Amino acid sequence: MKGKVSLVGAGPGDPELMTLKAADRLRLADVILHDALVSPEVLQLASPRARLLNVGKRCGEKGITQAEINGLLITFAQQGNFVVRLKSGDPLVFGRAGEELTALRQAGIEVEVVPGVTSALGAAAAAQISLTDRRAVEQILFLSGHHACGKAEPDHWSIPSRTTVVVYMPGEHRKIAERLMRSGFEHATACLVISSISLPSERAYRTSLGQLSLIPLLPSPSLLIIGSTVDTAAVADHPPLDPATYPDNFEPLTIGS
Numbered sequence: 549m550k551g552k553v554s555l556v557g558a559g560p561g562d563p564e565l566m567t568l569k570a571a572d573r574l575r576l577a578d579v580i581l582h583d584a585l586v587s588p589e590v591l592q593l594a595s596p597r598a599r600l601l602n603v604g605k606r607c608g609e610k611g612i613t614q615a616e617i618n619g620l621l622i623t624f625a626q627q628g629n630f631v632v633r634l635k636s637g638d639p640l641v642f643g644r645a646g647e648e649l650t651a652l653r654q655a656g657i658e659v660e661v662v663p664g665v666t667s668a669l670g671a672a673a674a675a676q677i678s679l680t681d682r683r684a685v686e687q688i689l690f691l692s693g694h695h696a697c698g699k700a701e702p703d704h705w706s707i708p709s710r711t712t713v714v715v716y717m718p719g720e721h722r723k724i725a726e727r728l729m730r731s732g733f734e735h736a737t738a739c740l741v742i743s744s745i746s747l748p749s750e751r752a753y754r755t756s757l758g759q760l761s762l763i764p765l766l767p768s769p770s771l772l773i774i775g776s777t778v779d780t781a782a783v784a785d786h787p788p789l790d791p792a793t794y795p796d797n798f799e800p801l802t803i804g805s
């Protein structure tokens with residue numbers, strides 16, 4: 549008796565942004581292995597009889613390994629369960645789904661993928677930005693500010709002009725701003741900072757790449773969108789910063805100015 553695994557996208561947090569299929573899979577699941585970023589509102593859609601396991605992990609922290617998660621998915625399915633692997637946003641975007649799909653296929657487990665609203669699209673909707681506004685851009689680039697543990701960080705990215713850039717897991721804003729300026733972006737390029745997309749705690753503001761490193765970080769999870777399309781965002785600008793408030797050791801960003 550073999551069960552099945554469904555890799556399901558939970559969207560950015562608001563359950564109304566989930567697909568009907570995703571909500572259906574949560575109702576049917578015997579076991580749900582979810583990431584730390586999946587909102588409590590989404591988890592409420594699970595059947596009360598479902599077993600819920602938080603398998604969220606953070607780079608550098610001791611916790612469950614990817615191999616252990618793969619093992620749990622396989623074991624629960626081999627026991628005949630309908631297993632949902634629930635990931636924030638879309639399961640195939642920065643979600644290690646590739647490793648899980650490989651392991652499940654090798655174990656001969658039936659698997660399906662249910663897409664979700666990735667946070668880039670949730671952010672664009674919240675700020676009313678057309679990511680592909682043809683007046684300004686020709687493509688979108690999704691980047692991760694975080695690199696797999698042990699992998700060297702690039703000092704710049706190769707980014708064609710007329711691109712909207714979305715940075716997932718941005719980490720330190722200064723590093724991101726420096727990398728983008730080395731990649732050819734101007735100091736004045738508009739930048740959206742947004743956290744807790746689609747949740748009651750959502751916060752967003754617009755700033756420029758040159759000011760990004762000076763502005764306090766928003767609570768995690770947060771996302772950045774950079775490019776001329778952000779000029780039209782329906783969000784307030786972060787108030788201009790007074791140089792008198794800059795930290796003592798502050799060094800201005802000079803790249804690309």
Ligand SMILES: C[S@@+](CC[C@H](N)C(=O)[O-])C[C@H]1O[C@@H](n2cnc3c(N)ncnc32)[C@H](O)[C@@H]1O
Pocket residue numbers: 560561585635636637638639640641642643665666667668715716717718742743744745746769770771
């Ligand atoms: C491991 S990635 C997962 C991405 C996810 N699979 C997706 O499609 O959105 C985690 C990053 O996604 C972004 N993220 C996910 N949910 C978010 C939310 N509700 N608000 C802001 N950013 C979010 C943040 O950049 C966070 O660090």
